[in-house]
Amino acid sequence: MDLTHCSLNSITVRSASLPELVALAAAHGFGGIGLWRDSYTGIGAAQAARHARTADLRVTSVCRGGMFPQPTAEQRARTHDDNLRAIDEAHTLGADCLVLVCGPAHDRDQAGARAQIADGIAALLDHAGGAGVRLAIEPMHPMMAADRSAITSLGEAVDLVERFASPWVGLTVDTYHVWWDIALPDLLKRAADSLYSVQLADWVLPIQGQLSSRGMPGDGHIDMPGFVELTRSVGYGGMIEVEVLSDRWWATPPADVAQAAAEALRQIPERAGQQPDPETPAESC
Amino acid sequence: MDLTHCSLNSITVRSASLPELVALAAAHGFGGIGLWRDSYTGIGAAQAARHARTADLRVTSVCRGGMFPQPTAEQRARTHDDNLRAIDEAHTLGADCLVLVCGPAHDRDQAGARAQIADGIAALLDHAGGAGVRLAIEPMHPMMAADRSAITSLGEAVDLVERFASPWVGLTVDTYHVWWDIALPDLLKRAADSLYSVQLADWVLPIQGQLSSRGMPGDGHIDMPGFVELTRSVGYGGMIEVEVLSDRWWATPPADVAQAAAEALRQIPERAGQQPDPETPAESC
Secondary structure (H helix, E strand, O other), rough: OOOEEEEEHHHHHHHHHHHHHHHHHHHOOOEEEEEEEEHOOOOHHHHHHHHHHHHHOEEEEEEEEEEEOOOOOOHHHHHHHHHHHHHHHHHHHHOOOOOEEEEEEOOOOHHHHHHHHHHHHHHOHHHHHOOOOEEEEEEHHHHHHHOOEEOOOOHHHHHHHHOOOOOOOEEEEEEHHOOOOOOOOHHHHHHHHHHHEEEEEOOOOOOOOOOOEEOOOOOOOOOOOHHHHHHHHHOOOOOOOOOOOOOHHHHOHHHHHHHHHHHHOOOOOOOOOOOOOOHHHHOOO | OHHHHEEEEEHHHOOOOOOOOHHHHHOOOOEEEEEEHHHHHEEEEEHHHHHHOOOOEEEEEEEEOOOOOOOOOOHHHHHHHHHHHHHHHHHOOOOOEEEEEEEEEOOOOOOHHHHHHHHHHOHHHHHHHHOOEEEEOOOOOHOOOOOEEEEOHHHHHHHHHHOOOOEEEEEEEEEHHHHHOOOHHHHHHHHHEEEEEEEEEEEOOEEEOOOOOEOOOOOOOOOOOHHHHHHHHOOOOOEEEEEOHHHHHOOOOOHHHHHHHHHHHHHOOOOOOOOOOOOOOOHOO
């Protein structure tokens, strides 16, 4: 792939400061950066936005809002307030979307968690629309059902997005979370108009902890060229992010990780016409 | 649950010999045992069958056949031959079913793996029917997609079973593999007549390796009573197995593990009428 069509997520180079992340992304010719909120906590979203703009880097995602299921009404209210702040930050950053990691069940109540997730997203719609920030539900790998999200498959996420039928609710799809699904091609077709963010990480063995065992694209078991082609074939025109949560790569100097990520993305073929689309609601608001 | 409705899987007490497993199951009042093939390799299936019969224990499952996707025709032929032997062993043991762990993809080709799985099962049907052994496709947790099975969801497994429409092809459903699925209740309803085996293990964190991080029922995040009730409500009449692959429990003396498993199962409520059904094709042949 042409790196101008790609984005470097902050968590991939976790120990880099925001200015270092921006410098690394710019040096390798990335077109954008994805930001976990902790990457700009120190300097604030406005200052982070200036850094990105100065380097001509688009902010492709902010991670995260979500965590909707909470055991008490008070905790749900606090979570809601934090989600409003996340929307404001994504607006300030001009991000393509705010990623929603929807949160796990409490007390083994999956159905209850899913109901709280739907309610929690509904309660954000007015604020998201007012800020021009698209909410991107991220289906998470079922390995993370107990600690990250009760939304455990792309099918479930697409169903949820279709129920909202809102221009402010769509999807982020990460290879790592969905690659195993026999319905992946069909679901991506259904999701096409709601695909706000696409992320890459590879599945490498053994799994050492459910969160940070991920591999650089090409190092594992996932057909990365097939996945990228699939997203382009259904019309996804945005950038493709590399987001690798990995104890191994986190122990490596960020400059080396950025270099490895850039090389990994360049290895993935990109056919003519597979270009990002500069027009998105997040920019035009 | 009444332990006469339950079965103790050999892998739960991995270091026990087959006579020790039988003695432990009988001492706690289990109605059956599930056998991994390595549990009787030393003494042979016929001798293992005599042990079980003498203790009045039903053999609820044999694990495993499968591993259908192979890189060469020669390896596929060898795997096929081994699967025929597994069917013969399940027949000798009078087992309720032979569990199929279908195998992962090679060269990142999920679709190719799925085709080889379907072909591989089809090639076993005559032998299974002749031996009166039911083949139970086990959908595996997506965490095991790269090393255990390309059949990664209950929905995919039910679709496959329905395509065969054979009295010799059904399902084994293990809480650990399917608990995260929003469609679980609907899929179990669809699977009802094909449910040959039900197994329990709990989801405990953190995950330390994709295979053997499992918990004793009740120790983790899965709604065990809800799952058991669901299987009974759709008409599953067989025994319920406890199959816990766990580094932690494997480091514990088998007698203590059997005790813990028995207590865990007794904690799960069982409503009147939730009885195992003694009639199964495997027994009547």
